[in-house]
Structures are given as C-alpha cells and as structure tokens.
Amino acid sequence: MTQNHNETEVSIKEQIKKFMVKGFYGFNTILTFGLGRRLGIFDYLYEKSMPLSEYKTISSITFTPEELSENLNLSLVHIDAWVHMALECGIFEIDNQLTRSLKTAPHVFNLLVNRDHMFYIGDPMGLFYYMAPLQDFLIDVFKTGKMDINLLSEEILIAGQRASSKNGELTERIFSKKYRDFCRGIKKQGTVLSVGCGYGFNLEKWARKYKRTRFIGIDIEPKGIKYSKEMIKNHNWSDHVEVFEIPVDEYSKKTEFKFDLIILNQVLHEMDKDEEYRRNIFEDLYSIMKEDGILLVGETMVPDTFAPKQRPQLFEIMHKVLEAGFARFYNETSFKKLIALTPFKNAELTVESGTSFWVVRK
Known part of the structure; x- marks a missing residue:
C-alpha cells in the first residue's frame, strides 16, 4: 500500500x-x-x-x-x-x-x-550514447570525488560540445523571437563575443544566421580553438569570424571592441567554482559590453535534489550527473545573487521548450 x-x-x-x-x-x-x-x-x-x-x-x-x-x-x-x-x-x-x-x-x-x-536531436542523443562506455570512468569519479576531463577522448568531448550547441541553437531561436528588434540590429552590423567557444559548434550556428555580424570567440582550450579555426577556414569566414586562445581577463584588457552581444552558452557552471572568480569574470565582460548590449547566459538551471518537482528535468539532471565533479550549477535564486554582486543591474530568465537562458543588461 x-x-x-x-x-x-x-x-x-x-x-x-x-x-x-x-x-x-x-x-x-x-x-x-x-x-x-x-x-x-x-x-x-x-x-x-x-x-x-x-x-x-x-x-x-x-x-x-x-x-x-x-x-x-x-x-x-x-x-x-x-x-x-x-x-x-x-x-x-x-x-x-x-x-x-x-x-x-x-x-x-x-x-x-x-x-x-530545426528539430534535429542527433547531438543530445549522441551524448546519451556515451553514458554507456563512460561507466568505468564515472565509477572512479564516484569513488575519488575527482573528475579529470582531460582523460576523456576527443570524440567524447566533441559529442558533449555538439550537445551543448543544440542548447545554444534553441536559445538563439527563442532569443531572436523574443528580442526581435535587438537581433535585427546585430544582423545589420553587430559585434558578438562568444566566451568559452570551445570547438566552435555554437559559434558556427550563430555565424550561419548572422552573416553580416562580426564574431569573436575566445577559449583557453587549444584543441577547441584549433578545431574552430579549421571550421572558420572551411566556411571562408576569416573576414568576419575570429577565435583566440586567451582567458577572459586578458582579452578584456587587450580588445578594442565594445560588444553588442556576449554569449556564454553552457559555460558559466564549468568555470572555477569560486564566487569571487566568477564575479570578476562578469566585471570583465561588463567592461567590454556596450551600454545597450546584452549578456546572454545559456545555463542549465538545476534545482535542489529535494525541491518539489514541477516538470520533467531529465536533461538537466543528466548534465548534473556528468559534470558534478567539476561544475557548479545555479538555480534562479542563486544566479540572481551572483548578478547582485556584479555591476549588472537587470537579469531576466526565460524558460521555454526545455531551454533556459538569462538576458543580463547594464
């Protein structure tokens, strides 16, 4: 009973x-x-x-x-x-x-x-597939409490990045409808910075749609940057798309650009867990964003384990299982607390079609 x-x-x-x-x-x-x-x-x-x-x-x-x-x-x-x-x-x-x-x-x-x-789901399906061969790796993570993603094959890393780019694609689709006038502006002559661009899959999806926009991607992972450069070369985009192997703080001091849009797609939770470090990142991004610009933060909003269930969250919880060893996720309350520590004044959350993102403004 x-x-x-x-x-x-x-x-x-x-x-x-x-x-x-x-x-x-x-x-x-x-x-x-x-x-x-x-x-x-x-x-x-x-x-x-x-x-x-x-x-x-x-x-x-x-x-x-x-x-x-x-x-x-x-x-x-x-x-x-x-x-x-x-x-x-x-x-x-x-x-x-x-x-x-x-x-x-x-x-x-x-x-x-x-x-x-637009309804292609092969990338997230492909990531689920790797849960099977990753069992020995995950068992070791459970026992040691440590996760070294450098031990994973590049094939698995690419599968993860492809899955994240699907989230980025959904974010762009919803964002472009909800903020239609803003997106019209950057389509004509905008500047966009992709922070943690990785292997460039999300950057590629944006650049395909915003053909007149100048894109810059930055990451600290050399393999990802090398892969991104090949992608740019294959598309013949070198006149308006560039990527650099450089951390955010260094880039913010060197760049001459002020950006209309700064994208963090599934990146924030993977940064150093220290709140002060993350606050400094947001301050750096604030300094290179235009006054009327937008910081677009695509993040998996993971609730507390014992929070009342409001909707199916299989993908969000899978994300937590795969990255619990090195990631620190946010829910709506904790993200707003982070923003309150930064110079940014406004943060609006959108949750739609299983995708969540924040629009953060000065």
Missing part, C-alpha cells in the same frame, strides 16, 4: 512496463543510434539525401543493408543485425515499394539524419 491514500497506487505491472519494456527499448534505441552514428551510417544517409533535397523537400531516405556495407566498408552480417535492431526500435521501417529495402520511419529523417533541421 502507498503511504498517501490520495495518490493513485502504481501496480507492479506498470512498473515492469516502465523499467523493463520502455527502459529496455529506450536504452537500445540510444545504443543503436549511437553505434550507427559512429559507423558513419547517419552521415552517409545525410549525404545521400543532399542532391535530392535540391529539387524537393525530403522527409525520408531509402537504402539497403548491402548498400551500407559496400559504401562504408562494413561487415554485411553485422549491418544486417544492426538494421534489424533499428527496425525493432522504430528508427527505420521496411520500404514495401522496393525489394529488401528500408526507409527512415516517420519524422526520423529530420530528427536523426538531417542535421540542418
């Missing part, structure tokens, strides 16, 4: 369905997608769709197991097994118009293949 008779009692059958059936299907969907992504299958399907998308809107892509095996140089017997699981998990379905062919299930093309689509 439940302790509270006003609550609907949950049956053991419902719990078995939740943990065994739904959980097992969900887990295998993540594993199957992640494996296919690493094998290059979803990239192959994306590239295959590109010539077709020039003539019509693509909602599905058809292929055969033999095609994947031949073009990606993969074992056919294992591709057959992988495809079978993907069918069972609902990623693909059989294309009955052709012989022994498959196609992406409804909406799956845009969700898991077409990385240019």
Whole structure:
C-alpha cells in the first residue's frame, strides 16, 4: 500500500512496463543510434539525401543493408543485425515499394539524419550514447570525488560540445523571437563575443544566421580553438569570424571592441567554482559590453535534489550527473545573487521548450 491514500497506487505491472519494456527499448534505441552514428551510417544517409533535397523537400531516405556495407566498408552480417535492431526500435521501417529495402520511419529523417533541421536531436542523443562506455570512468569519479576531463577522448568531448550547441541553437531561436528588434540590429552590423567557444559548434550556428555580424570567440582550450579555426577556414569566414586562445581577463584588457552581444552558452557552471572568480569574470565582460548590449547566459538551471518537482528535468539532471565533479550549477535564486554582486543591474530568465537562458543588461 502507498503511504498517501490520495495518490493513485502504481501496480507492479506498470512498473515492469516502465523499467523493463520502455527502459529496455529506450536504452537500445540510444545504443543503436549511437553505434550507427559512429559507423558513419547517419552521415552517409545525410549525404545521400543532399542532391535530392535540391529539387524537393525530403522527409525520408531509402537504402539497403548491402548498400551500407559496400559504401562504408562494413561487415554485411553485422549491418544486417544492426538494421534489424533499428527496425525493432522504430528508427527505420521496411520500404514495401522496393525489394529488401528500408526507409527512415516517420519524422526520423529530420530528427536523426538531417542535421540542418530545426528539430534535429542527433547531438543530445549522441551524448546519451556515451553514458554507456563512460561507466568505468564515472565509477572512479564516484569513488575519488575527482573528475579529470582531460582523460576523456576527443570524440567524447566533441559529442558533449555538439550537445551543448543544440542548447545554444534553441536559445538563439527563442532569443531572436523574443528580442526581435535587438537581433535585427546585430544582423545589420553587430559585434558578438562568444566566451568559452570551445570547438566552435555554437559559434558556427550563430555565424550561419548572422552573416553580416562580426564574431569573436575566445577559449583557453587549444584543441577547441584549433578545431574552430579549421571550421572558420572551411566556411571562408576569416573576414568576419575570429577565435583566440586567451582567458577572459586578458582579452578584456587587450580588445578594442565594445560588444553588442556576449554569449556564454553552457559555460558559466564549468568555470572555477569560486564566487569571487566568477564575479570578476562578469566585471570583465561588463567592461567590454556596450551600454545597450546584452549578456546572454545559456545555463542549465538545476534545482535542489529535494525541491518539489514541477516538470520533467531529465536533461538537466543528466548534465548534473556528468559534470558534478567539476561544475557548479545555479538555480534562479542563486544566479540572481551572483548578478547582485556584479555591476549588472537587470537579469531576466526565460524558460521555454526545455531551454533556459538569462538576458543580463547594464
């Protein structure tokens, strides 16, 4: 019996369905997608769709197991097994118009293949996948209380940055609608600073949309800056996009720019946990922001473990689990306390579509 008779009692059958059936299907969907992504299958399907998308809107892509095996140089017997699981998990379905062919299930093309689509969720799905191979690493973290992200492979670090950039993309989409006039201004001739730009995935998404805007990205991680520079070179953006390996305090003293917009996308919680250090960072950013500028802080708002649950927060809590060893997260109250210690006067929180960000002004 439940302790509270006003609550609907949950049956053991419902719990078995939740943990065994739904959980097992969900887990295998993540594993199957992640494996296919690493094998290059979803990239192959994306590239295959590109010539077709020039003539019509693509909602599905058809292929055969033999095609994947031949073009990606993969074992056919294992591709057959992988495809079978993907069918069972609902990623693909059989294309009955052709012989022994498959196609992406409804909406799956845009969700898991077409990385240019607004509803593409391949990046956060890809990060979930790495929870499996990270188990030994996490067990050691639990036992020692210490986390050295330098021990992680670059592949995993890139997966994390890609997932964060999806959050940045959603933030930009909501921000540009809510602050339409401001965004029109920076689109014409604005200056934007991306702090903690990392591998440049979020910077790339902004630069694609704001083609006349001058972007500068800074980070202290050399691998990320090197990757970002390659991205800029590949897009031929060197005339209006630059990145530098430099900390915030040094850059704020050297730069000649005053910025319309300064972006911190999923960066603040990873900074040194010392509140004084973070306050100094905000003071440095204040000094290089225009009077009518905006500091856009995209942050996962993680409530206290025992706070009353108001909505599903799986992604936020996963973020906490993965980074608890070195990160310090904020909730609405603690973030406002931080801002009160800085020269900034106004901070407005937006929570929409599972994304949260702060608009901070002078």
